[in-house]
Amino acid sequence: MAVFLKPDKIRRESINGVTLEIKEKLIPDSATAPRSIADWCKKGQPMKPCRKLGALGTGKPLGVTVHNTDDIKAAAGTNAAEQYTRATWPNGNMSGVVVHFYVWHSEIWQNLRLDEQGWHAGDGKVQKKIARSGKTLGGNLDTISIECIGADSASEETTAKLAALLCKKYQLDPRTEVYQHRDFSGKYCPAYIIPHWARFIELVRGYHRDVKLPAPNARLQVGDLVRFTADATQYYPEGPGISAWAKTGDPHKVTKTILNGDPVVKGEVLCVLLGKRVNLATGKESDGANTWAAEIYLERE
Numbered sequence: 001m002a003v004f005l006k007p008d009k010i011r012r013e014s015i016n017g018v019t020l021e022i023k024e025k026l027i028p029d030s031a032t033a034p035r036s037i038a039d040w041c042k043k044g045q046p047m048k049p050c051r052k053l054g055a056l057g058t059g060k061p062l063g064v065t066v067h068n069t070d071d072i073k074a075a076a077g078t079n080a081a082e083q084y085t086r087a088t089w090p091n092g093n094m095s096g097v098v099v100h101f102y103v104w105h106s107e108i109w110q111n112l113r114l115d116e117q118g119w120h121a122g123d124g125k126v127q128k129k130i131a132r133s134g135k136t137l138g139g140n141l142d143t144i145s146i147e148c149i150g151a152d153s154a155s156e157e158t159t160a161k162l163a164a165l166l167c168k169k170y171q172l173d174p175r176t177e178v179y180q181h182r183d184f185s186g187k188y189c190p191a192y193i194i195p196h197w198a199r200f201i202e203l204v205r206g207y208h209r210d211v212k213l214p215a216p217n218a219r220l221q222v223g224d225l226v227r228f229t230a231d232a233t234q235y236y237p238e239g240p241g242i243s244a245w246a247k248t249g250d251p252h253k254v255t256k257t258i259l260n261g262d263p264v265v266k267g268e269v270l271c272v273l274l275g276k277r278v279n280l281a282t283g284k285e286s287d288g289a290n291t292w293a294a295e296i297y298l299e300r301e
Contacts, residue, residue, distance in 0.1 A: 038096025
């Protein structure tokens with residue numbers, strides 16, 4: 001009969017009014033592989049890299065890498081996050097994969113210290129053009145890893161909250177420093193999140209900026225009247241600056257939400273076309289900015 005793990009420590013951390021309960025079961029530095037489980041982890045060798053993050057060993061993360069793994073049917077009395085943690089150590093059944101966090105529904109289990117490297121993503125060059133221009137970083141070498149278990153909205157929500165917490169803690173920008181596994185290795189991962197990655201980043205940014213996001217079915221619609229939020233300075237992340245006239249006067253009218261049948265994503269976020277402006281007193285329309293703008297930078301009139 002399997003013996004379930006008990007966390008060595010439970011800590012609670014909050015970001016903008018949201019509290020996460022994190023169960024620590026850290027792999028000891030002295031832990032060794034019970035058998036040969038990967039080319040980089042032979043029998044008797046350390047069960048983790050045992051190195052601090054960064055080429056110079058500073059221990060400072062330069063990003064957060066998001067993964068997906070399949071859901072599993074956990075035994076009665078436990079959950080998938082504990083079971084994956086146990087499969088990693090002490091059971092050694094994860095083929096050498098070692099991550100910082102496993103997330104399932106509201107459960108968060110931490111396997112590595114936040115200043116140490118894992119084995120989860122590879123160390124190729126980052127493929128996001130806007131991320132730390134002129135520099136390269138490695139997935140294992142420089143980032144904290146979150147394994148989101150299954151194609152589950154609750155797990156994704158908790159993963160977004162955790163990513164936001166880590167971004168806040170280490171002064172990372174969710175727009176450019178939350179990565180996909182495939183940014184480093186080319187593997188199509190996080191497979192369940194990639195199809196709506198822009199929406200996921202919106203969630204992370206929402207918790208990071210204390211912005212309450214609309215539900216997916218409450219996206220801006222054609223005909224909605226909107227204004228830019230007070231803190232918006234660009235039409236979309238890494239896009240052109242907002243003209244002064246566009247932030248004052250009559251509200252903008254959303255004239256498109258899709259292009260060629262697909263949502264429009266710029267700067268990793270969903271955008272709408274602001275084609276007209278509307279005089280609230282007369283209802284008369286005039287030419288608008290005629291540019292795509294990020295939904296997260298807009299609020300309904």
